[in-house]
Amino acid sequence: MTAPVCAADGDLIPAVRTGLLIGGQVVDGRGEPIPVTNPATGEVFTTVAAADEQDVDDAVRCAQETFQSGVWRDLPIHDRARLINRFADGIEGRMKDLYRLETANNGRPITETKAQITRLAEWYRYNAALLLADRSSVIPMRGDYHTYTSRFPLGVVAILSSFNHPMMIASKSLAPALATGNTVVLKPSEQTPLTALLLGEIAQDAGIPDGVLNVVPGLGPSAGAALVEHPLVKKAVFTGGTEPGRAIAVATARRFAKATLELGGKSPVLIFDDTPVDVAARGAAFGGFIGAGQTCIAGSRLLIQRSFYNDVVEALSKVASAIRIGDPALETTQLGPVISRRAQERILGCIRTGLDEGARLAAGGHAAQVPGLPGGFFIEPTVLADVTNSMRVAREEIFGPVVVAIPFEDEDEAVALANDSDFGLGSAIWTRDVARAHRVASRLETGMVWVNDHHRLDPSSPWGGVRDSGVGREGGWESFNDFTHVRAVTVRTAPDDVDWYGGIATDRLN
Template structure:
């Protein structure tokens, strides 16, 4: 990592500047040591960056750039990301502790998001409205203005790019605030954008504490949309702040995804699928398949087999390609996860495997947690209802399809869900009954730039991906042209027309 020159200042209007907030340690979670010391912003820096972004928007240098040229710049940006991929995935692994193989598999797809949205920009068409009378009515779209994206620590580049790509494609100016725990790849991303020809002030990156910088961005009157990925309670506060001025929001919040396993699924297939859904990224994802709802005829053998799979997972240095499970993000996160496991045991849950910290030789100060399987769980226990955000899954038995769906839907969250069955009709049928923004059948975690991603209930509002996200970074405008040869003279004679 030493050969990658990473700016740790703020990027405002094309310049790298020092922040006026406290300098923040960026910690390597696999060692507990300081990876870098980054600048952070204060309220005055937020005011400056928003004003700079607004000035860039008002200038039209990007917002009114011909769409074919804007699309070409975004393709160059995608090319630049691909060229720097090795630096990006190694830096991200060091910063958030996700195993190198996982990180590489995820962020090698980043250029797709920019290419897809650059293509949507050229494919988008206005609509003609069939208004009666001598009128030609049509719609057009215009960018919002300044957009802020508040990304999270678990997938810093992917989460930022899912919204950054459509926000830029549609002509907005962006202020990106990464998590203060994982700001480094965002700073490198801004360098790549600058080199690709995205004009100064169009993409700005500022680091800082959420209650200071994030709150100031959410409350700023010039910010026309806020995108946030994180916990439900901060998301609720952001929604209130944005609503005060009728700004748009996309909020991807907490989850407790139910994964339904029917007894026609081979037990080894079910166990491997459960491990992938629950332990990938050390379980630090809102979409983690952490609530395993298993048909009773499969249940006991499933629990036993899943425990063996969990115990076989290689925990270690995330920079080692052989590692399958890295650390959680911080000592605080590790202690919180272990506390949630203890609370579950106190409520009657049984630890089948795991349940404690993991020790990695040479990385004794890292924040590692054993992959944990809890059985004898009922859906009213806290461990089954609240997000743990760690490598912990709970197993709940069911008898029939109706009971499985009832348990799955009995949750305040509704981000994702999954169904495992060899009966394809049942797969479709159950998917149609699940209250969730996304359902996978015989898989988990899959996403694509063309597919809308987001939740219901307390899992948030809005969508990332697809036309749904692309258009939500714009306002729709109706244009009506009178085509009659005579003039409008409502008061000059007998009024026989209609007003609406």
């Protein structure tokens, strides 16, 4: 166990187990322990065990043995659903610990963290409900046959979650993976391992059998690579950068394993001039700056109709400049730090690149100084105006509190600019014209489209992208079914026996 430590606001962060969770046992990892940093202070406040390749092999083999034992896979679906709902109850019972840990670990303002992870239990309850609601399909095969489908779990599933939304990203796949009878090895980001470790503890307390959920913090190049390349892993789920996702796609394809990859984004936000300026500015700020812009679906590429472009940029710059930057543990804070010093330096470098390319700095652009937190990794909310879609800052994911503003003339140009991207994760449309909203949404080549909003998700709605934003979907039946294989069962119902070679063949083979 760790000892409780103080957050930046002086309150206590709850103690968590810091060892690997394999087969229900907390074990020391063979890797070098991982320091955990509070990005608001820049200080290390605890360490956790790190898995190496052998630890990962132990975890996967344990998960495989548990799967083969049938203790979870063969549990009657009503009993499995009941345990998943009990798991959801346990998450709700530890909610304060979870959101305080997550805020201390990734620096997201506690008001945002609460708003997000208070919904976590919904994902588990929804997938437990899908388990109970699932039905087989009857296929009208020609002849005297009754043909139907059924589904069966894949086996061991690897889930690699990212630092920006550790609990939500893990749960979006953990919930359907468990509901469909798989066993799981969860590798959280090495930067934010704490809530995943607590999640494993909650699962044990809920009665999830040992070995069903295993948690192995570790470094990506060692533990992460060993996990996705393991021959017993039947599906890998990854949220993160496009290039690591590409490598995972190759690794899983070699053995024909499944992969769901939610990767980078450069989400276009199309703002039409029938939208009130203040509404457009507030909406653009919400889309671009929530989570310090560290979300794959951040509305970081603003396409603004030229007729009111300058007004929106000016209003947005005022909103950005008024955002309260500070200690993420305080309820009054609206923008916290980015995840690390390295990230801070990279983001500031991207801003300089944009200015060198000819962008105009309309707001922000610098590291932010927060009283009492001189070591924190803070960046001012930044608006880069007069950008063209060919600039690097318009094409590459910055993953920080930086938005770029690009003017357009009409609907056709807006759609063309929006689709001119290597990414295709999310997009948003701001308009008061309902016909235009549907018309434009149908032309956008992204996995998700919001109208007059951003960032909204639900366990019933599929989440994912196209092109360099990845493959597969999280949420809904699409995700639930992708944690299973489908089998077709054909039963001959004819009264006579099969005797193909006994006389003149009259049956049809197909």
